[in-house]
Amino acid sequence: MPTRQAFLSAIVLCVFSGSLLSAAEPGPEARFAAMTPDKVRAYERDLAQRIADLSLIPPTINTNPLPKYDYDRLDYGMTIGLARTPGGRLWALWVGGEDGPKAFMVAATSDDDGETWSKPRLVVDSHSPALPIPRSVIVGNFWTDPLGRLWFFFDQTMNHFDGRQGVWVSICENPDADTPVWPAPKRLWHGAVLNKPTVLSNGEWLLPIEFPNFPGFGLMRHANEDLEPLRGANVFVSDDQGRTWSRRGCVRFPKPCWDEQMFVELEDGRIWMLARTRDGTMQSFSADGGRTWTEPSFPTFKHPVARFHIRRLASGRILLVKHGETIDAHEGRSKLTAWLSEDEGQTWQGGLMLDERTGISYPDGFQAPDGTLYISYDRNRATDGEILMARFTEADILGGRITGPRSKLRMLISRPLKNEVLRFESDAAAQPLVTGPAAELETADGEIRTLEKGAKIYSNRVYTFHDLPAALEGRRFVHSEIDHTEAVCVREGVVYVFTPTSVRNKDVTIGAELMQQGFVKAALLEFVYALVDGP
Numbered sequence: 001m002p003t004r005q006a007f008l009s010a011i012v013l014c015v016f017s018g019s020l021l022s023a024a025e026p027g028p029e030a031r032f033a034a035m036t037p038d039k040v041r042a043y044e045r046d047l048a049q050r051i052a053d054l055s056l057i058p059p060t061i062n063t064n065p066l067p068k069y070d071y072d073r074l075d076y077g078m079t080i081g082l083a084r085t086p087g088g089r090l091w092a093l094w095v096g097g098e099d100g101p102k103a104f105m106v107a108a109t110s111d112d113d114g115e116t117w118s119k120p121r122l123v124v125d126s127h128s129p130a131l132p133i134p135r136s137v138i139v140g141n142f143w144t145d146p147l148g149r150l151w152f153f154f155d156q157t158m159n160h161f162d163g164r165q166g167v168w169v170s171i172c173e174n175p176d177a178d179t180p181v182w183p184a185p186k187r188l189w190h191g192a193v194l195n196k197p198t199v200l201s202n203g204e205w206l207l208p209i210e211f212p213n214f215p216g217f218g219l220m221r222h223a224n225e226d227l228e229p230l231r232g233a234n235v236f237v238s239d240d241q242g243r244t245w246s247r248r249g250c251v252r253f254p255k256p257c258w259d260e261q262m263f264v265e266l267e268d269g270r271i272w273m274l275a276r277t278r279d280g281t282m283q284s285f286s287a288d289g290g291r292t293w294t295e296p297s298f299p300t301f302k303h304p305v306a307r308f309h310i311r312r313l314a315s316g317r318i319l320l321v322k323h324g325e326t327i328d329a330h331e332g333r334s335k336l337t338a339w340l341s342e343d344e345g346q347t348w349q350g351g352l353m354l355d356e357r358t359g360i361s362y363p364d365g366f367q368a369p370d371g372t373l374y375i376s377y378d379r380n381r382a383t384d385g386e387i388l389m390a391r392f393t394e395a396d397i398l399g400g401r402i403t404g405p406r407s408k409l410r411m412l413i414s415r416p417l418k419n420e421v422l423r424f425e426s427d428a429a430a431q432p433l434v435t436g437p438a439a440e441l442e443t444a445d446g447e448i449r450t451l452e453k454g455a456k457i458y459s460n461r462v463y464t465f466h467d468l469p470a471a472l473e474g475r476r477f478v479h480s481e482i483d484h485t486e487a488v489c490v491r492e493g494v495v496y497v498f499t500p501t502s503v504r505n506k507d508v509t510i511g512a513e514l515m516q517q518g519f520v521k522a523a524l525l526e527f528v529y530a531l532v533d534g535p
Helices: 004-024 037-056 225-230 394-399 418-425 511-516
Strands: 078-084 090-096 104-110 122-124 140-144 150-155 167-172 186-189 205-211 232-238 246-251 262-265 271-277 280-286 309-312 318-323 334-341 349-358 360-367 373-379 386-392 408-414 440-442 447-450 463-465 476-479 488-491 530-532
Touching: 078 386, 090 140, 090 373, 090 386, 090 408, 104 408, 186 232, 205 262, 205 271, 232 271, 262 309, 309 360, 318 360, 334 360, 334 373, 334 394, 349 360, 349 373, 349 386, 349 394, 349 408, 418 511
Parallel strands: 078 140, 078 360
Antiparallel strands: 078 090, 078 373, 090 104, 104 122, 140 150, 150 167, 167 186, 205 232, 232 246, 262 271, 271 280, 309 318, 318 334, 334 349, 360 373, 373 386, 386 408, 440 488, 447 476, 463 530
16 A cells, blocks of 8 residues: 555655646647748738628618617718609718727618608628627719619728728619619729719710728738739729729829829810819829829819819719818818819819708719709717708809709718617707697598597507696597507697607607607606506
């Protein structure tokens, strides 16, 4: 029988022997320890490239985005584009999330020439919780081609910019239908399309693809470095009505920014390209259809480092929408004005003020068949987040003021309501209960009854008023079905609406809709609205 000392020695030897076996197994770091520094750097770059390649996964167009992307869930607004279909429907496109990695794209429509707009009816959001970094959709536009089809251009990139991006496109053949069909998007090339194609007099379509002339951001700074020779303000062309596209030329502007280039075909046949740089707007000309270009120079107008809008009109004039009260000056992203040129951009007339406020930017638009001009832009993206529209004529521009019977400024397309709803629901937002003569309401599907405790609220439910603020007792209310209440105001006066906060019931609250119509939250203590009396 072993002694106590021998027994302890056996234990020590066993443990020591086990430690040797464990240390002999290679750890996960072993393969890197054997690499040279150059191989480690190559591995790091390969991993970054594999992450960048996640932007090549085809995106999905969500045509049923509610309620997830309703206005009360949105907190940001950056305009992207505006287009009109052959049937007169307007399609507006903007960015939600942020002008950065959180970006996604949202679209809405108007069937009354921009007077009212739908809730979001199309969204492209490429984010996924499984991704190591965000995958954003941040640049794009709508364009109605000569055949009446509505093109939806948008990019997809890792982070804010992964050194490659990618132009994706879906072409809708029935954009005026109740349920437009958007085919699965196809990738056209690298870069992004912010501005609409230009149809040349020879029938060719020129597509401005911006492929930023700088490295990717953050983790993506070494991704897609092999594409460097292709960077710049690219010119793509189609001679078969968009079935195929080919790269024809490129301009590398000094002090590159997001190029955001646009084309105008001049009367002498040259192509005029204007682009955004860190020194403001610059220009270049091509006399061979976009194959070669002149050295960049400055145009006859001054503009900040921001998007502008320029296009040939049916009248032959050139429209320019820029910042600044005068053609040769600006005050940053404020004072959005419209100008016309009758001498191919050498001089400019008009200066119609579309919006004089600060924090406005990114104009885009089109000319309708009747000659009316439409321009969309945004205001205070991260706070107000408004997407706005101006509707005006060439006569308005030349006269310097709105005179057309249908001309109108500051038309609201959309406004994110998430932050406003939070403020609306906070106690700080509450105001004293408005009192005064009640409005007179008429209802076709219910009846007007007296508001009192114990009264039955709905015609098809057993809910009754359990409690009421004293200030409301004895007033009149619309008694109707729980799923539908409709009333018309036939005499002005005070109207009250009960709705739960989103904290109480986020699926049925209509706080956002009420706020859009001008209602304010009343400073009343929370009360038990209804109890179920019976099964």
